[in-house]
Amino acid sequence: MNSDEFILSILVNNEAGVLTRVSSLFSRRAFNIDSLSVGVTDDPKISRITIVARGDDYVKNQIILQLEKLHDVKKVELMPQTGTVMRELVLIKLNISQESRVGLMEAVSVFRAKVVDLTNDSVTLEITGERSKCNAFVEYLRAFGIAELCRTGLTAITRGPKTLKPDESV
Amino acid sequence: MKIKGAELIIRILLEKGVDTVFGYPGGAVLNIYDELYKASDRIKHYTTCHEQGASHAADAYARVTGKVGVVLATSGPGATNLVTGIANAYLDSSPIVAITGNVACPAIGKDSFQEVDITGVTMPITKHNYIVKDVNRLASVLREAFEIAASGRPGPVLVDIPKDVQQAECEYEPAEDAVEPQQYRNGKEAFAQAVKLISECKRPFIYTGGGTVSSNASKELLALAEKIDSPIGSSMMGLSAVSHDHPRFLGMTGMHGKLAASRVLSEADLLIAIGTRFSDRATGNKVEYIKGKKVIHIDIDPSEISKNIPAFVSLIGDVKSVLKKLVNELPPCDRKDWHQEVENIRNSSDRRLEKPKDELNPQTLIQAVNRHAPKDSVVCTDVGQHQMWTAQYYEFSKPRSFVTSGGLGTMGFGMGAAIGSCLGNNRKKTILFTSDGSFHMNMNEMVTAVSHQLPLVVVLLNNNTLGMVRQWQTLFFGCRYSNTSLERRTDYVKLVEAFGATGMRVSTLEELEPALEKAFAAKGPVLIEAAIDQDEKVLPMIPPDGTIKDIILKA
Ligand SMILES: Cc1ncc(C[n+]2csc(CCOP(=O)(O)OP(=O)(O)O)c2C)c(N)n1
Ligand SMILES: [Mg+2]
Numbered sequence: 001m002n003s004d005e006f007i008l009s010i011l012v013n014n015e016a017g018v019l020t021r022v023s024s025l026f027s028r029r030a031f032n033i034d035s036l037s038v039g040v041t042d043d044p045k046i047s048r049i050t051i052v053a054r055g056d057d058y059v060k061n062q063i064i065l066q067l068e069k070l071h072d073v074k075k076v077e078l079m080p081q082t083g084t085v086m087r088e089l090v091l092i093k094l095n096i097s098q099e100s101r102v103g104l105m106e107a108v109s110v111f112r113a114k115v116v117d118l119t120n121d122s123v124t125l126e127i128t129g130e131r132s133k134c135n136a137f138v139e140y141l142r143a144f145g146i147a148e149l150c151r152t153g154l155t156a157i158t159r160g161p162k163t164l165k166p167d168e169s170v
Numbered sequence: 171m172k173i174k175g176a177e178l179i180i181r182i183l184l185e186k187g188v189d190t191v192f193g194y195p196g197g198a199v200l201n202i203y204d205e206l207y208k209a210s211d212r213i214k215h216y217t218t219c220h221e222q223g224a225s226h227a228a229d230a231y232a233r234v235t236g237k238v239g240v241v242l243a244t245s246g247p248g249a250t251n252l253v254t255g256i257a258n259a260y261l262d263s264s265p266i267v268a269i270t271g272n273v274a275c276p277a278i279g280k281d282s283f284q285e286v287d288i289t290g291v292t293m294p295i296t297k298h299n300y301i302v303k304d305v306n307r308l309a310s311v312l313r314e315a316f317e318i319a320a321s322g323r324p325g326p327v328l329v330d331i332p333k334d335v336q337q338a339e340c341e342y343e344p345a346e347d348a349v350e351p352q353q354y355r356n357g358k359e360a361f362a363q364a365v366k367l368i369s370e371c372k373r374p375f376i377y378t379g380g381g382t383v384s385s386n387a388s389k390e391l392l393a394l395a396e397k398i399d400s401p402i403g404s405s406m407m408g409l410s411a412v413s414h415d416h417p418r419f420l421g422m423t424g425m426h427g428k429l430a431a432s433r434v435l436s437e438a439d440l441l442i443a444i445g446t447r448f449s450d451r452a453t454g455n456k457v458e459y460i461k462g463k464k465v466i467h468i469d470i471d472p473s474e475i476s477k478n479i480p481a482f483v484s485l486i487g488d489v490k491s492v493l494k495k496l497v498n499e500l501p502p503c504d505r506k507d508w509h510q511e512v513e514n515i516r517n518s519s520d521r522r523l524e525k526p527k528d529e530l531n532p533q534t535l536i537q538a539v540n541r542h543a544p545k546d547s548v549v550c551t552d553v554g555q556h557q558m559w560t561a562q563y564y565e566f567s568k569p570r571s572f573v574t575s576g577g578l579g580t581m582g583f584g585m586g587a588a589i590g591s592c593l594g595n596n597r598k599k600t601i602l603f604t605s606d607g608s609f610h611m612n613m614n615e616m617v618t619a620v621s622h623q624l625p626l627v628v629v630l631l632n633n634n635t636l637g638m639v640r641q642w643q644t645l646f647f648g649c650r651y652s653n654t655s656l657e658r659r660t661d662y663v664k665l666v667e668a669f670g671a672t673g674m675r676v677s678t679l680e681e682l683e684p685a686l687e688k689a690f691a692a693k694g695p696v697l698i699e700a701a702i703d704q705d706e707k708v709l710p711m712i713p714p715d716g717t718i719k720d721i722i723l724k725a
Contacts, residue, residue, distance in 0.1 A: 017289065017290075017293075020293065021293060024293060024294060028294050058476070062473065062477060065472050065473035065475075068472070068473070069297075069471070069473055070298075071298035071318060
């Protein structure tokens with residue numbers, strides 16, 4: 001991660017419009033956002049959003065404080081740089097014939113990626129991991145000609161027994 | 171017993187102590203208006219000429235009463251007409267609940283007649299908003315809306331209610347007792363640090379903003395000033411928290427602040443900022459603004475701390491309770507040298523700022539109105555030079571007696587605001603200072619004032635120009651007056667008389683006196699058009715991003 005990058009985990013009410021509220025806050029306040037991923041938690045009333053953003057301490061504080069003002073936001077946590085498990089999933093399609101696949105399977109195994117679909121003219125790969133690993137894999141594949149690529153954005157959870165739960169009141 | 175959603179809305183309004191609603195009917199709120207008809211003995215609804223006027227009225231009503239203002243509008247154009255008013259309330263932290271009707275749920279998303287996604291539109295200008303698609307949630311959402319609007323840093327909340335939800339039935343259950351909100355959330359250390367900073371400083375300056383007014387903390391503010399022997403300055407939004415003639419009060423600081431107040435502020439070594447957000451209009455150059463000073467920031471909104479000006483110590487919470495605690499913990503002290511210096515600065519006025527006392531000009535006009543006005547009048551303004559002159563020359567003596575559009579600077583705010591202020595202040599005399607540009611924007615609301623025979627004294631400073639813009643063109647754009655001298659031919663006297671109000675025109679101080687006597691004796695709305703020179707300036711002026719060193723005293 002770049003030095004000015006940081007990860008926020010945000011617990012929000014699982015309601016229509018919440019994602020818009022959070023993402024529009026970023027554009028409205030001119031904050032940079034690198035990736036955003038969202039999904040429901042073990043409690044169906046609560047969703048968890050993971051945001052990778054950039055900025056100095058001023059920006060970081062403002063983002064957190066402004067997010068905390070949103071009524072649907074129940075908890076905002078700055079994820080520690082170390083002691084956090086971070087994962088992203090990338091799907092990559094390469095439209096290449098069998099002859100041009102020399103070296104590809106080796107990379108798949110070195111990066112611990114997976115082949116998820118295979119035809120005569122195409123290979124679709126899946127990789128899960130930290131962003132640096134995903135990026136390295138994608139870079140390696142460029143030589144083969146990437147036909148299509150999609151990433152989920154980063155999601156993150158702390159190591160150890162500590163958990164993220166909405167504050168009791170509110 | 172089951173009741174309809176529309177009736178439920180009225181019940182919640184009554185539960186919340188609402189007796190005044192501003193709005194405008196239409197297809198998507200017919201059911202609500204039908205219930206208002208039945209409840210007309212308990213809730214008075216004021217129909218304006220345009221929903222914008224209603225939204226400003228609700229905003230002003232909230233500022234004057236300290237209660238939540240309520241505005242009601244139909245879907246589509248009714249709802250979008252509220253947008254400026256909602257944004258205005260948002261930027262000035264005024265608690266309003268806006269209720270809009272919408273097309274029935276099955277019609278949503280089909281571009282139905284008068285369908286607008288108003289929650290989408292107002293998301294960035296509300297504290298929170300809702301679309302209620304299930305009548306069983308309606309009561310809890312409305313109660314929550316009132317609570318969000320009034321709690322913490324106040325602000326607008328919008329509740330969009332599709333027509334079929336208004337028609338659907340549900341059970342009404344009276345509210346449970348609400349929990350008291352938290353007063354402040356600072357540890358001991360924060361107070362200890364503040365006490366230390368204040369005790370160690372030599373030249374404190376208390377800078378108060380709108381938060382002091384909305385938290386009703388005038389008494390606590392003065393107690394602090396006494397205890398630490400400090401002068402007080404104010405942002406525009408903070409005016410009226412301290413009486414103009416209080417010996418510690420120096421007046422407004424900022425772009426068009428009082429010279430002495432700005433000078434004293436620049437000399438201070440500790441700035442105690444209370445309920446204020448350091449708008450760029452108030453600070454000028456932010457680096458120079460705090461050179462040589464430490465800042466203690468007291469505010470209810472944690473995100474304001476160090477947003478615009480870095481705080482050395484912050485105390486977060488309701489201004490009133492924070493100040494109470496702080497005053498308790500502070501040792502008394504006096505600062506004779508500082509006190510003397512402040513008095514010296516205060517007494518060394520600058521000749522260049524003086525205006526002739528024997529002619530009709532903004533200063534003599536506003537001061538004359540001030541003399542005639544009852545002490546319990548609320549004073550409203552539109553936006554422009556006349557607004558700044560009012561902030562500079564009117565002598566406010568009671569909290570919540572000055573209603574102006576600070577953060578958004580909304581021309582056209584005035585008429586709606588005067589209506590809301592008047593109704594919020596037991597229909598007492600209410601004054602509006604406006605000018606040709608702003609008045610033309612929402613002058614239709616004079617019609618509303620006539621319908622309800624509201625005792626408004628509208629003083630129109632007619633400089634025949636968008637004066638504030640012209641001033642910038644004079645100072646910063648080489649006198650190229652692009653589109654600010656509009657050659658309007660409006661006969662204001664005839665205009666307001668056609669509406670059913672009283673109109674008068676004055677161009678000298680001699681004419682002004684009898685006109686004011688008549689205006690303040692009148693029962694219904696009166697407009698006085700006063701001739702003002704096009705090139706009158708608002709001075710002093712610290713240019714944008716400037717400092718006290720750049721202050722313009724003569725132009
Ligand atoms: C709705 C809106 N449009 C434009 C402006 C920009 N603006 C600020 S002051 C001003 C001139 C106001 O003219 P007037 O109401 O005649 O007041 P004066 O300055 O002459 O006292 C303008 C156009 C604004 N503040 N609000
Ligand atoms: Mg004008």
